[in-house]
Every structure is written in structure tokens, then in C-alpha cells.
Amino acid sequence: MAMSELAARAGVEGLAYLQTLSSSSVQVLATGAAALGIGLVVAGAFVRTMLPLRWLAAGSNAALIVFGALHPSIVTLVIAAAVLPINIVRAIEMTRLTRRVRSAQANADLAGLWLKPYMKPRRLKAGQTLFHKGDTADRLFLLVDGEMELSDIGKRLEPGRIFGEIALFSPNRLRTHTVHCVSGCTVLEIHESTVMQLYYQHPAFGFHLIELLAGRMSADVERSEARLSRADRTVDTNVP
Secondary structure (H helix, E strand, O other): HHHHHHHHHHHHHHHHHHHHHHOOOOHHHHHHOOOOOOHHHHHHHOOOOOOHHHHHHHHHHHHHHHHHHOOOOOOHHHHHHHHHHHHHHHHHHHHHHHHHHHHHHHHHHHHHHHHHHHHEEEEEEEOOOOOOOOOOOOOOEEEEEOOOEOOOOOOOEOOOOOEHHHHHHHHOOOOOOOOOOOOEEEEEEEEEHHHHHHHHHHHHHHHHHHHHHHHHHHHHHHHHHHHHHHHHHHHHHHOO
């Protein structure tokens, strides 16, 4: 009996509340704004990336501000008004960052061109060695003209090639190959401290270095696998 009375009372109160809402266009608008705000919060729970989540949160804050002002609910109004500018600022920052990243990806191949003003020229004669395997690395190089070779693996470097970056980012800071000049060469060099500044300040340069590192490491893995494959074939051939 007690449960039925509670249910009846709840039904009466709910009906009275709905009648109050329907009798006032302001309350209808306030309720609609609250529903919209809650809906945006729920939608944000299903979003996997941060940028749309921020914009959904900002929209929810704006809707709850309308609800807090019209209902009225001072607590809801104050909280939503305080959080709204934070979400908007963060959303704008992330939008700008996304555009910068896309621009950096598009301009990564041009990194060598605008890198030149920070570099100093250096001329070498045919047969001269630029650095040896195991030397301490403190510079990045760009081959301007001539032809160079990685002596230990017999790979040629052609003009326009940036090289020497792996050792700058390796834990021991040691050169992994020996580079010598096949012909007279001109290289541009840049000190590691400047490289690090450009890496943090210019996303395009950072993306270019990442691409270089990934490409060189992939090539090293392929060479290692090829050597292991040749060694396995030699062992199989020598086994009676």
C-alpha cells in the first residue's frame, strides 16, 4: 500500500511539473536547453578524438548556461559559464595545432631548402673522409654537389641528401658509417644545438627528420636481413 501511494504521489508531482513547463514558454526553452546539453555530453562519451570532444563540451556548456539562466539554476549557470571559455580556448588551440601539423606534413620535403640559411659550407677533395664510423657526432650535413659514399656498405650519397642524423639522436652519439668523397664535394653543416632548436621550433623540419630516421632504420633492417639470408644460404650449401 505504501509503495502504491509513493508511486501515485510521484505521478502527480511529475504531471504537475510537466504542466508547469508547458504553461511557460521560458521553461520549455530551459528544458530543451538542458536536454540538448545532456545530449551533447552523452555524444562526447562516444567520441574518440579530443578536438570534437572539446567542441561538444563547449556546446554543452552553452546549452546549460541557457538552462541555468532561464530555469533558473545559479549553480548550473556559474559552473557552465566558468568551463565554457576553457573548452573554447582549448578547442581553438587544438584546431590551430592540427592545421600546423598538416602544413608541416605537406612541407616536410622542402625542409632542406629553408634549412640552408642555418648551415655553413665546407669543401672537401676527392678521397677525403668527412667522418669515420665510431666518431662522436655533433653535426648534421647536407650534400650540395659532388658524390659521397658510405664506405662500409658501398652506398652512394647524391646531391640534396641530408645525412648524419641517426648519430645525433642515438644514445651513444656515435657515427654508424664512414663517409668519404668519391669526387670533390661541397657540403653544408649545422651544429647539433641548432638542429635541436629547429626540431622543436619547426614542425616541418621535425617531420622531415622523423621520415629520414624511419627510412634509414628500415634500410638498415633490410640490409641486416639480406646478410642473414646470405649467411643461411652459405651454411646450407656447406652442410654435407
